[in-house]
Amino acid sequence: MPHHLMNLRNVPDDEADDIRALFEEHEVRYYETPPSRWGISMGGFWVHDDDEAERARALLDDYQARRLQAQREDYLARCQRGETGLWYQFRRRPVTFLAALIAIAVILGLSLLPFIRLG
Structure with a gap:
């Protein structure tokens, strides 16, 4: 049964590209469905295998934690420069x-x- 790893609705292109590169680098066998233009289907990254889903989820969780930290640091730097x-x-x-x-x-x-x- 397919496992949905991540919704692609409202995901910036750079984040989606980073995740694709991460999965390619770690040889995760995934497939991608694009979100619809009208918001009917969500799109996302998917895998078929249970073990592959666990491995991909761990990689994705680690990536998202690092991205969250980087985005927070960027926001705080912009706040200090008066750009918010x-x-x-x-x-x-x-x-x-x-x-x-x-x-x-x-x-x-x-x-x-x-x-x-x-x-």
């Missing part, structure tokens, strides 16, 4: 930021308009 938060986004793309704020205000206004008219 709303102010950074505003400075980086002021027109896009203001357009998003206006869109949010319009949507909120249209959503609340029926309730405001009741009073």
Whole structure:
């Protein structure tokens, strides 16, 4: 029976490439199904054999722990450089930021308009 190792929905391309390379390096016999464009099927990495699934799961768990640590360190470094938060986004793309704020205000206004008219 096939074993689903990892869902590929919303997985960055670099992470999926790293996992493919990891499985190739350790000669894991896996196959991959792509996620659908409309979110109906999840896609993922699969194996058929129970023993292969355990070995692949251990490799995947180790990789994900290392990636988590690397991503946390990257985020903390960006925080120290001031490259996170709303102010950074505003400075980086002021027109896009203001357009998003206006869109949010319009949507909120249209959503609340029926309730405001009741009073």
